[in-house]
Amino acid sequence: MREHLILRLVSKFLIPFIILFGLYVQFHGDFGPGGGFQAGVIIAAGCILYGLVYGLEALRQAIPQSIVITLVALGLTIYAGTGFVTMMLGGKYLDYQWLAHDPAHGHHYGILIVELGVGITVAATMLAIYYGFAGRGEPTDS
C-alpha cells in the first residue's frame, strides 16, 4: 500500500489520535466505559494500521518483535504481581485495600494497576498475532 498517498497521509494523521484515545480509554476506564481490554485492542489496532499502510518492516522497527514478546508476559506479571504485593502488605491475594492508607484509594490504585497489566498483555498479544500472520506471508514474497 506504499503508493497510496492519501491513505498514507490520512493514517499518519489518524494513528496518534487512535493511540491517544486508547490511552484515554485505558486510564479513564474507572470513570467512563472501557478499560484494559478495550484500550489494548484500540492501541494494537492503531499499530497494526501503521503496519498495514507503511509495511511490516516499518512496524518492526518501531516496535521490535522481542519487545512485544516481553510485553505479553509483562502485563500478566503486573496483574499477578499486584496480588503478591497485596499479600506482602498484609492482605489476601489481590486484596487492593492494603495498597494505600485509605482502603477506597487502595482499591482505586489496584484497579488502575491491574487494568494497565490487562491493557499491556492484550495490546502485545494482538500485535504478536499480527506479526505471526503477516510475517508468515513475507518470506515467500521476497
Added chain:
Amino acid sequence: MLLVLLVVTALTIVRVRSILAVVMLGGIYSFLMASVFLVLDAVDVAFTEAAVGAGITTVLGLVALSLTVDREKIPSHNALLPLAVVVVTGAVLLFATQDMPNLGDPNAAPHQHVAPRYIEETPRAIGIPNIVTAVLADYRSFDTLGEVAVIFTAGIGVMLLLGRRRKRKPEDSE
C-alpha cells in the same frame, strides 16, 4: 429494526462467496451488535464489541486473507444436515428463552443476588463511578486474572506455532 438488519447481514454472509466481503460484513455485523448492546444500556459491552469484533477481528481477517485466495470453494457436500442442526439448535434456544425473566424486571434473579450489594458498596468502598470496571477488576479480579492468562496463553501459542518459521529460515538457507 436493528435485529432485522442483523438477520439480513447474517444471511448475506451465508450467501456471498467473496471472503473479503464476508470479512467486511462481519465487521458490519459487529457494529450492529454493538448498537443493540448500546440500546440495551450495556455501554461497556458495546464498546468491547465495537473494538474487538469490528476493529481487530476485521483487521486480522484482512491480514489472514492476504495469505490466501479471495474465493470460497463451492461446497460439494449436502447442506441439509447442517441446516437441520442449525434449526434444531435455534429451536432449543428459542424454547429456553421462554424461561428468561423479562427485560428490566427488577425481581429477576440476577438483580436480586449480588448486584444490589455491588451498586450500594462501590461508591463507598471503592470510590469509582463505573461499577462495571469495579466488578471486573476488583470484585471479580480473580476471573479477570484468568482471562488475562487465557489471552497470554493464546499469544504464546500463536508465537510458538507461527513465529518459529521465521527463525528457522536462515538456518535452512545455510
